Amino acid sequence: MPNILVVEDNADSAELFRRVLSARGFTVQHAPDAETALQLALDSHPDVILLDLGLPDADGQTLATWLRRIPELNRVPIIACTAWPEETARQMVVAYGCNGYIRKPINVARFADQINAILAQGQA
Amino acid sequence: MSASSEGRVAAEASITLVPASRFTIEQLTAAYNQTRVDYLVPMPMNAARLAEYISLYDVSLDESVVALDGPEMLGLAMLGVRAGRGWVTRLGVLPAARRRHIGRALMDAAIANSDRLGLGRILLEVIKNNIPAYNLFVQCGFAPIQSYAVIRRPPGPPAEAPEGMAEWLDQPAALALLGRRADQTTWITENDSLARTDHLQAMRVRLADGSAGWAVFQEQKFRGLSMLLSRLILRTEAGDPHRVGRQLLAHLYRRFPDLDTQVENVADDDPHLGALQAMGFFESFSRIEMHRFSPSLPGARA
Numbered sequence: 001m002p003n004i005l006v007v008e009d010n011a012d013s014a015e016l017f018r019r020v021l022s023a024r025g026f027t028v029q030h031a032p033d034a035e036t037a038l039q040l041a042l043d044s045h046p047d048v049i050l051l052d053l054g055l056p057d058a059d060g061q062t063l064a065t066w067l068r069r070i071p072e073l074n075r076v077p078i079i080a081c082t083a084w085p086e087e088t089a090r091q092m093v094v095a096y097g098c099n100g101y102i103r104k105p106i107n108v109a110r111f112a113d114q115i116n117a118i119l120a121q122g123q124a
Numbered sequence: 125m126s127a128s129s130e131g132r133v134a135a136e137a138s139i140t141l142v143p144a145s146r147f148t149i150e151q152l153t154a155a156y157n158q159t160r161v162d163y164l165v166p167m168p169m170n171a172a173r174l175a176e177y178i179s180l181y182d183v184s185l186d187e188s189v190v191a192l193d194g195p196e197m198l199g200l201a202m203l204g205v206r207a208g209r210g211w212v213t214r215l216g217v218l219p220a221a222r223r224r225h226i227g228r229a230l231m232d233a234a235i236a237n238s239d240r241l242g243l244g245r246i247l248l249e250v251i252k253n254n255i256p257a258y259n260l261f262v263q264c265g266f267a268p269i270q271s272y273a274v275i276r277r278p279p280g281p282p283a284e285a286p287e288g289m290a291e292w293l294d295q296p297a298a299l300a301l302l303g304r305r306a307d308q309t310t311w312i313t314e315n316d317s318l319a320r321t322d323h324l325q326a327m328r329v330r331l332a333d334g335s336a337g338w339a340v341f342q343e344q345k346f347r348g349l350s351m352l353l354s355r356l357i358l359r360t361e362a363g364d365p366h367r368v369g370r371q372l373l374a375h376l377y378r379r380f381p382d383l384d385t386q387v388e389n390v391a392d393d394d395p396h397l398g399a400l401q402a403m404g405f406f407e408s409f410s411r412i413e414m415h416r417f418s419p420s421l422p423g424a425r426a
Binding site for chain 1 (some may be wrong): 153157161163164165168170276278279346347351352382383384386406409
């Protein structure tokens with residue numbers, strides 16, 4: 001099953017994501033900030049990165065830019081997770097090379113399916 | 125904080141207001157992040173970033189206020205202090221503690237501290253469409269002054285080839301250029317804020333038709349590698365600001381095509397706004413700057 005790196009500074013949200021995704025068979029790693037995320041991504045080469053756009057040390061767009069500049073990580077799917085308005089979220093995703101986005105608050109029942117659907121689009 | 129602003133809030137006897145200097149940066153960071161957890165633009169910080177913010181923007185923790193209910197921090201308001209002016213920032217109340225007039229109590233305390241220090245004007249910024257906060261500030265005597273955009277440009281080469289040559293300048297030269305600015309700026313973009321910013325650079329361009337201008341920017345680094353351009357300020361010294369702005373940006377992104385850019389507080393009447401948009405910037409969100417003049421200080425508007 002996919003190894004997913006959840007980059008999320010809010011501990012409650014991160015725990016919710018972990019429970020929901022673990023129950024659907026994902027192997028979940030968690031990074032609370034950009035620096036940890038970068039290190040974990042380099043160490044573990046996740047299959048997909050779920051990226052909160054608001055992080056305490058560098059924002060998600062900047063982290064996405066960085067990940068895209070690292071050859072061994074630049075093909076890892078990145079899914080933005082944000083409370084930004086729909087149009088802004090869409091604009092950010094396209095501009096920063098993300099593969100898709102999921103709006104917060106998440107729909108627990110659909111969350112894993114949304115991630116799988118975005119991953120399937122990338123494989124099509 | 126003054127003795128007058130430390131004490132119980134009339135609305136809820138269990139709540140006390142105390143100076144933020146009683147807490148560690150880590151405690152303040154945790155409280156600040158909790159107040160923003162449900163914001164559309166939460167802008168979380170870690171302790172290092174908050175410490176830098178406090179230093180760059182002259183935030184006085186002695187004059188900043190924390191609301192407590194027993195040992196629990198329910199909210200905070202920070203006050204920046206510069207000659208004759210105060211700046212309320214990082215105001216927030218925990219979601220579970222809202223609708224208890226804590227935000228108003230924090231604002232009243234920050235205003236009282238500003239008045240006690242003899243600051244004739246208090247500034248703040250509110251995100252556009254944050255109606256509850258905007259209304260609170262109006263109730264506290266603030267009036268809207270100007271709208272500003274926070275804009276971004278994803279990495280990429282310039283949309284057009286630059287003309288002429290750019291002269292790249294170091295931090296002292298950048299600060300000298302900033303010192304020429306005569307127009308109004310915001311707290312975070314004024315020279316007092318930029319003077320202590322690391323990795324500030326500048327660039328000057330003179331075009332064949334005599335047009336000329338300069339750009340100041342910060343090249344932020346992460347683990348020693350360039351990560352982000354920020355604090356970008358464009359000025360036209362001669363010619364059409366749209367043309368000069370485009371050329372400044374063309375030179376900038378020929379040199380830094382791989383870097384993300386975030387620019388805060390571009391005025392909605394900035395003559396370079398069209399050039400920024402043409403060269404790939406888009407708006408993340410907008411802010412409204414609001415001012416309050418102390419009624420007790422004659423000549424505060426001067």
